[in-house]
Amino acid sequence: MESSSDSNDRGGPYKPNRREFIKLMAAAGAGSLVGGSSQAAYAASGMGTHTKPFSPFKKVHAEIEEMYAISRDYQRMRQKNTVFNRGFWDKKVRPNFLGNVAKKSGMIPFPQEGTPGYSKVDWALHWAGWAGHRAGTPLMGAGARNTGNYDDWERHANPKFEPYAFKDRAEAAKYVKRAANFLGADLVGIAPYDARWTYSKWFDLDPSIEDTKSLEIPWDKMKEVEGVFPFEPKSVIAMAFEMDYDALKAPGFLSGAAAGLGYSIMPEVSFKVADFLNNLGYKSIPTGNDTGMSIPIAIQAGLGECSRMGMLITEKYGPRVRLAKIYTDLEMEFDKPVSFGVEEFCKRCKKCTEACPSNAISIDDEPSATSTTGSISSNSGVKKWYQDGEKCMLQWDRNGGTGCSFCITACPFNKRDTWIHDLAKVLVGMPVGRDIARQLDDAFGYGKKTDQAARAFWDKEV
Ligand code: SF4
Ligand code: SF4
Numbered sequence: 001m002e003s004s005s006d007s008n009d010r011g012g013p014y015k016p017n018r019r020e021f022i023k024l025m026a027a028a029g030a031g032s033l034v035g036g037s038s039q040a041a042y043a044a045s046g047m048g049t050h051t052k053p054f055s056p057f058k059k060v061h062a063e064i065e066e067m068y069a070i071s072r073d074y075q076r077m078r079q080k081n082t083v084f085n086r087g088f089w090d091k092k093v094r095p096n097f098l099g100n101v102a103k104k105s106g107m108i109p110f111p112q113e114g115t116p117g118y119s120k121v122d123w124a125l126h127w128a129g130w131a132g133h134r135a136g137t138p139l140m141g142a143g144a145r146n147t148g149n150y151d152d153w154e155r156h157a158n159p160k161f162e163p164y165a166f167k168d169r170a171e172a173a174k175y176v177k178r179a180a181n182f183l184g185a186d187l188v189g190i191a192p193y194d195a196r197w198t199y200s201k202w203f204d205l206d207p208s209i210e211d212t213k214s215l216e217i218p219w220d221k222m223k224e225v226e227g228v229f230p231f232e233p234k235s236v237i238a239m240a241f242e243m244d245y246d247a248l249k250a251p252g253f254l255s256g257a258a259a260g261l262g263y264s265i266m267p268e269v270s271f272k273v274a275d276f277l278n279n280l281g282y283k284s285i286p287t288g289n290d291t292g293m294s295i296p297i298a299i300q301a302g303l304g305e306c307s308r309m310g311m312l313i314t315e316k317y318g319p320r321v322r323l324a325k326i327y328t329d330l331e332m333e334f335d336k337p338v339s340f341g342v343e344e345f346c347k348r349c350k351k352c353t354e355a356c357p358s359n360a361i362s363i364d365d366e367p368s369a370t371s372t373t374g375s376i377s378s379n380s381g382v383k384k385w386y387q388d389g390e391k392c393m394l395q396w397d398r399n400g401g402t403g404c405s406f407c408i409t410a411c412p413f414n415k416r417d418t419w420i421h422d423l424a425k426v427l428v429g430m431p432v433g434r435d436i437a438r439q440l441d442d443a444f445g446y447g448k449k450t451d452q453a454a455r456a457f458w459d460k461e462v
Pocket of ligand 1 (some may be wrong): 328355356357358359360361391392393395397404405406407408
């Protein structure tokens with residue numbers, strides 16, 4: 001059954017049912033495009049409960065290079081230069097780091113009763129969402145590896161058991177994926193270890209810091225070390241965690257709660273999967289945003305495509321995911337990169353560009369091989385759209401550290417896993433369908449954070 005709250009959180013009175021949607025497609029000229037095809041039959045069949053993603057245009061690639069041009073001169077990124085890490089040392093970013101300016105100027109949004117998304121209950125949920133992150137690994141979000149639940153590299157790299165003998169690499173992959181899914185990952189894929197995505201130097205907490213759980217970030221206690229693992233990784237397990245659709249559609253503390261919950265789940269599950277591997281005698285390193293770039297690894301593991309806004313877009317949840325990864329010496333069968341029309345759709349869509357309050361997202365029609373932002377936080381060498389992390393961070397600051405995510409909310413790929421989403425994928429796969437899909441997205445009132453969504457969040461029946 002389609003959720004009744006769908007009608008509430010679109011921010012408009014229009015609630016198309018399945019029949020109206022198909023009529024709309026026909027009216028928009030899409031009917032003739034899918035007429036007679038299996039997709040039309042799919043649409044007309046009055047299919048029942050949605051079960052799995054439907055992507056008639058999905059392509060499986062042998063290598064990531066078949067999807068993105070990667071320069072031979074590509075240089076590994078220094079972790080110190082990521083925008084979060086720059087909050088520790090760069091005067092250009094540091095004043096804007098996680099609400100610093102807002103705090104100083106008194107702009108930080110304390111609970112405001114009567115303002116949807118900013119009330120005391122919204123505020124309370126925001127901090128509850130982040131609680132696991134705060135308790136388990138408060139500094140990972142800023143990039144510090146080997147801290148909190150991601151720590152103990154020494155133990156994880158030295159399991160006390162003999163390696164368990166899987167029948168073959170396919171069997172090893174099967175068991176690891178099922179375990180990761182059981183332990184809490186919504187999507188799991190396995191990529192070969194590719195050193196290009198490991199930061200050339202890691203930006204670490206000074207080991208003399210004992211209280212890594214303190215909310216007080218030790219500004220002057222970070223240092224660089226060579227990005228070299230204590231063992232030779234063979235595979236990387238990429239995991240994605242869905243963020244709550246309803247909360248992300250709401251403004252302020254509620255959408256921040258969705259991001260926080262993702263950050264709280266990442267270390268918990270990552271740590272457990274690393275433990276599973278250790279128990280089987282394999283070395284493993286659980287990581288979040290730290291140590292290496294999660295998005296190219298997730299792409300190599302077949303979880304999704306890179307987008308204009310710079311985020312991974314998955315088939316099932318669109319960009320509404322957080323990512324974590326585990327490096328291991330267990331050799332497994334690898335997944336393959338997949339494409340399902342994201343880059344082509346992004347060329348025309350640009351809804352995230354329009355929605356971004358800080359102009360951090362490119363408006364260029366075509367992706368570029370070199371960074372267009374002029375920021376050291378954009379690592380050139382891959383043909384894609386470059387998002388300006390500095391501008392984005394400034395916006396987070398303006399929002400008082402509650403985050404932003406207007407781009408995720410705006411994205412037409414950000415949908416519930418429903419039949420409408422599947423039909424939209426048919427359109428996305430066809431050149432003429434892409435404009436129609438974007439127009440329908442607007443017509444349905446998708447893409448905006450609304451006060452109504454904040455009220456609907458709490459009214460949802462449980
Ligand atoms: S999070 Fe906000 S400021 Fe950052 S890119 Fe997205 S819309 Fe722009
Ligand atoms: S909003 Fe549109 S342009 Fe931006 S990432 Fe999503 S599909 Fe691409």
